[in-house]
Amino acid sequence: MPPVRAPLPHMLQITLYNDCAPNCVEFGALAAFLAENVPWASVAFGGDLVTAAAAHLSPAERGQLLEKTAWLLARARVHRPDHLLPPREPHPMEASVERRRLERKGDTSSPGVPLDGFRTQVIYARLIARADAVQIVVTGRLLLTYDPDDLRYHARTIVPGRPALISVPGLVEGPAKPREYYQALHALGRAGLDELARASAAKAIWGRFLAHGDDRTTEVLKGYLLQAVAYELTGDPFCPDPNCRLYNAHHQEEMLHAQMGSGSLCARHQALFASRP
Amino acid sequence: MEKQPVFSPVGEKEVTRAIIEGFARQLSDYVQSDCIIVGAGPSGLMCGRNLARKGYKVYIIERNNYLGGGFWIGGYLMNTVTFRHPAENVLAELGVPYKEATPGLFVADGPHACSKLIAAACDAGVKFSNMTKFDDVVLREGNRVAGVVVNWTPVAALPREITCVDPVALECKVVVDGTGHDATVVTALERRGIVKTVGMGGMWVERSEDALVEHTGEFHPGLVVAGMAVSTTFGLPRMGPTFGGMLLSGIRAAEVVEEILNRG
Numbered sequence: 001m002p003p004v005r006a007p008l009p010h011m012l013q014i015t016l017y018n019d020c021a022p023n024c025v026e027f028g029a030l031a032a033f034l035a036e037n038v039p040w041a042s043v044a045f046g047g048d049l050v051t052a053a054a055a056h057l058s059p060a061e062r063g064q065l066l067e068k069t070a071w072l073l074a075r076a077r078v079h080r081p082d083h084l085l086p087p088r089e090p091h092p093m094e095a096s097v098e099r100r101r102l103e104r105k106g107d108t109s110s111p112g113v114p115l116d117g118f119r120t121q122v123i124y125a126r127l128i129a130r131a132d133a134v135q136i137v138v139t140g141r142l143l144l145t146y147d148p149d150d151l152r153y154h155a156r157t158i159v160p161g162r163p164a165l166i167s168v169p170g171l172v173e174g175p176a177k178p179r180e181y182y183q184a185l186h187a188l189g190r191a192g193l194d195e196l197a198r199a200s201a202a203k204a205i206w207g208r209f210l211a212h213g214d215d216r217t218t219e220v221l222k223g224y225l226l227q228a229v230a231y232e233l234t235g236d237p238f239c240p241d242p243n244c245r246l247y248n249a250h251h252q253e254e255m256l257h258a259q260m261g262s263g264s265l266c267a268r269h270q271a272l273f274a275s276r277p
Numbered sequence: 278m279e280k281q282p283v284f285s286p287v288g289e290k291e292v293t294r295a296i297i298e299g300f301a302r303q304l305s306d307y308v309q310s311d312c313i314i315v316g317a318g319p320s321g322l323m324c325g326r327n328l329a330r331k332g333y334k335v336y337i338i339e340r341n342n343y344l345g346g347g348f349w350i351g352g353y354l355m356n357t358v359t360f361r362h363p364a365e366n367v368l369a370e371l372g373v374p375y376k377e378a379t380p381g382l383f384v385a386d387g388p389h390a391c392s393k394l395i396a397a398a399c400d401a402g403v404k405f406s407n408m409t410k411f412d413d414v415v416l417r418e419g420n421r422v423a424g425v426v427v428n429w430t431p432v433a434a435l436p437r438e439i440t441c442v443d444p445v446a447l448e449c450k451v452v453v454d455g456t457g458h459d460a461t462v463v464t465a466l467e468r469r470g471i472v473k474t475v476g477m478g479g480m481w482v483e484r485s486e487d488a489l490v491e492h493t494g495e496f497h498p499g500l501v502v503a504g505m506a507v508s509t510t511f512g513l514p515r516m517g518p519t520f521g522g523m524l525l526s527g528i529r530a531a532e533v534v535e536e537i538l539n540r541g
Contacts, residue, residue, distance in 0.1 A: 079475050079512030091473075094511060097491050110487030113513060199379045 012041040013133035017049040020108040020140035021168050026218045033222045038229055040276045049137055050102050053127035069123060070099035076119035078144045081153035111169035117143035117159040124163050135163035136228045142169040157224060160237040164228035171220055175252045177209045209252035220259040233272060241266040307404055310334040312534050313425050314453040315411045315462050318346025319520050320504025321455030322398045323527025328534055329401035339407040340430045348391040348520060356387035364521025371397050412444045414465050422499030424448035451534045453501045460506040472497055475512025485514040486522030493529040495537060503530035
């Protein structure tokens with residue numbers, strides 16, 4: 001069943017939010033890119049997601065909102081990617097860790113425990129969703145979605161919808177790295193389990209995949225912003241053309257090619273964004 | 278000229294008496310302590326060392342004869358151990374030589390790092406009971422953890438006919454579960470239906486060490502989880518044998534224990 005969305009207003013409003021995205025993400029550049037490529041939209045950077053969500057709340061209301069959101073996020077954690085388990089009552093410490101993150105206390109730069117992307121989208125919708133605007137959250141959390149075809153969770157780069165969630169660690173962990181990376185890991189020992197082996201394998205193919213804190217992150221993110229907007233306009237965020245920035249890349253090299261090698265849109269999507277449908 | 282003996286002329290009975298008296302004195306003293314840490318791996322040792330340096334009475338029990346857990350070796354049984362920034366600062370503090378392998382990733386000699394950490398814990402005043410196996414928890418009002426029940430490790434290996442060797446109980450204000458993937462203390466509470474663990478997460482995620490340190494804390498009144506036991510308890514993503522997370526988790530666990538001790 002297609003998602004139900006409110007009719008688009010005459011002037012599309014797009015607001016970008018920062019949800020503990022790594023420092024390598026330049027939101028000014030992202031907003032400018034969107035404004036340039038979707039000229040009929042009004043683009044704004046809404047700042048920190050939680051700050052924006054609680055801007056008009058009293059301290060007590062803010063506390064309640066954070067408490068509830070933290071509990072829901074703890075409940076949305078995915079512990080076993082090969083199982084679709086019903087949500088369970090989180091341990092108070094799990095909720096407390098999520099609360100600290102929401103309060104932006106301590107080091108929030110790590111992706112934390114992976115979250116179910118669809119559940120997270122619903123939780124974030126409670127915070128910022130508006131019927132008359134498009135929200136795009138660039139998050140530092142790793143998001144997974146369950147695929148009923150192969151009965152397991154997969155790391156995602158984007159969960160389109162309202163709000164659209166774009167996961168920066170998902171850009172690193174989602175698309176598969178070049179085959180040589182896994183071959184090198186295997187040759188070096190216990191695949192994926194030895195940090196030194198991993199670093200050595202990564203060194204051999206450095207540059208052919210996006211790493212955490214990579215300088216190219218902002219550039220790669222730009223195409224995913226357009227995917228979020230395309231979903232709003234057409235219900236389909238992706239393009240089958242591997243040279244288009246809307247290409248749904250399953251491999252790192254495909255992703256880097258679409259976003260940086262080609263770095264452009266196909267004719268159909270250029271036309272889509274150029275003027276209001 | 279008659280050759281002088283190198284060692285003092287001490288008989289077997291004096292040696293035996295010295296062993297018994299030394300051991301009994303320590304065990305008697307540590308029947309009650311501030312903190313009992315179960316597991317002498319890197320997180321337990323680090324936690325114990327930091328607490329003892331602040332004057333707390335710390336007893337570490339270890340089921341093996343040797344201390345250090347898996348800290349002696351890295352991946353694939355190779356004795357180079359790896360640490361991600363900022364854990365090299367802990368190595369520097371312990372006086373362990375290290376090198377930067379790739380940006381942000383440091384390597385050290387496993388035996389050197391492990392022996393230095395054990396020595397640091399001993400120097401700080403931590404006492405150990407090795408070849409001692411955790412059996413159960415001591416519970417008080419509201420199921421607060423108030424100690425551990427222990428037995429000799431070899432007892433578990435005896436035939437059933439002669440395993441009627443009763444354990445003994447040790448009391449303390451806080452117990453730390455530093456038993457690695459097994460999370461033995463947490464599992465003991467789970468067996469009683471008091472808590473529920475999630476189990477080891479099935480997904481490999483880079484930088485999952487951060488989540489491990491983040492979740493180090495008081496899991497149940499009187500019980501703090503540290504090191505890989507945190508992973509099992511909270512179902513965190515899997516991580517490789519980088520030991521920075523273990524050391525930082527131990528440091529965090531010491532901070533949490535101190536908070537609990539201070540609140541009385």
